Amino acid sequence: xxxxxxxxxxxxxxxxxxxxxxxxxxxxxxxxxxxxxxxxxxxxxxxxxxxxxxxxxxxxxxxxxxxxxxxxxxxxxxxxxxxxxxxxxxxxxxxxxxxxxxxxxxxxxxxxxxxxxxxxxxxxxxxxxxxxxxxxxxxxxxxxxxxxxxxxxxxxxxxxxxxxxxxxxxxxxxxxxxxxxxxxxxxxxxxxxxxxxxxxxxxxxxxxxxxxxxxxxxxxxxxxxxxxxxxxxxxxxxxxxxxxxxxxxxxxxxxxxxxxxxxxxxxxxxxxxxxxxxxxxxxxxxxxxxxxxxxxxxxxxx
Numbered sequence: 001x002x003x004x005x006x007x008x009x010x011x012x013x014x015x016x017x018x019x020x021x022x023x024x025x026x027x028x029x030x031x032x033x034x035x036x037x038x039x040x041x042x043x044x045x046x047x048x049x050x051x052x053x054x055x056x057x058x059x060x061x062x063x064x065x066x067x068x069x070x071x072x073x074x075x076x077x078x079x080x081x082x083x084x085x086x087x088x089x090x091x092x093x094x095x096x097x098x099x100x101x102x103x104x105x106x107x108x109x110x111x112x113x114x115x116x117x118x119x120x121x122x123x124x125x126x127x128x129x130x131x132x133x134x135x136x137x138x139x140x141x142x143x144x145x146x147x148x149x150x151x152x153x154x155x156x157x158x159x160x161x162x163x164x165x166x167x168x169x170x171x172x173x174x175x176x177x178x179x180x181x182x183x184x185x186x187x188x189x190x191x192x193x194x195x196x197x198x199x200x201x202x203x204x205x206x207x208x209x210x211x212x213x214x215x216x217x218x219x220x221x222x223x224x225x226x227x228x229x230x231x232x233x234x235x236x237x238x239x240x241x242x243x244x245x246x247x248x249x250x251x252x253x254x255x256x257x258x259x260x261x262x263x264x265x266x267x268x269x270x271x272x273x274x275x276x277x278x279x280x281x282x283x284x285x286x287x288x289x290x291x292x293x294x295x296x297x298x299x300x301x302x
Contacts, residue, residue, distance in 0.1 A: 015160060018153060019146055024160065026096075026211040030139040031161045034103075034132060034204040036168020041175060045197040046125060049110070054118050064122055071130035076239065078137040084231040089219045095138045096212030103131030103205030111199035128201070135208050142215075 016024050046068075050061040071078075078095075087094035106128040110121065143161065147154040243249050 032164035040172030100209030
């Protein structure tokens with residue numbers, strides 16, 4: 001029985017010995033804390049912010065949510081930058097630091113400024129989203145590099161990313177559901193809660209800065225900055241060649257069409273269930289629906 005609990009520890013220690021502890025710590029922080037845990041916290045706090053502070057209608061909030069997700073749509077651009085544009089002799093570390101600084105600044109600005117205009121709030125939320133996207137694509141690049149140098153551990157690295165993300169989501173959704181139960185308190189307390197969440201979300205961004213400081217990465221001597229444009233162009237051509245392959249563009253087209261045509265009424269449901277004039281059973285119903293999201297990452301942990 002004891003060996004069953006010690007096996008994950010031995011597996012984790014093996015990854016630290018083979019891949020360097022800074023890389024493993026970076027995966028846990030980026031995938032588990034900055035993405036997994038933050039996703040649950042930021043989603044509900046952003047929805048309350050749009051509804052109660054900015055006084056937006058569900059259709060308007062959904063449009064602005066799409067704008068906030070734009071940095072994730074252009075993730076290939078961030079990937080090309082990290083691969084072709086080194087900064088001060090490093091390809092990964094500076095991008096982690098810049099992403100952490102951007103995310104921390106955006107979250108603290110939202111938390112400390114209670115009367116922001118819609119344009120400013122949208123800019124900060126989009127900046128925080130961009131910070132997460134840059135950190136995500138940079139750690140993916142690190143995983144790819146280590147998968148090439150350690151092909152026997154490629155599946156273990158993917159498992160580490162998946163487990164970290166799942167555990168982080170469980171923690172984030174647990175905190176989210178607990179905060180949602182506070183709907184029984186006065187509306188002013190609810191506003192204080194989600195404003196505080198924005199401040200708390202600056203901590204994961206600060207941890208991304210830590211990843212950039214501790215990550216073990218070889219220094220690039222005599223980096224050819226004059227050839228950055230040509231390297232970027234070559235990378236774009238290689239990506240275009242990959243997209244021309246049927247095994248690539250067909251699944252991409254299917255996913256794009258399925259997501260574009262999959263209509264949902266999540267924003268409207270959120271406004272309906274959190275209406276101050278609504279029945280308390282609406283809140284219970286919405287809480288139960290969030291419990292299903294809370295439990296969805298469970299299978300990935302086993």
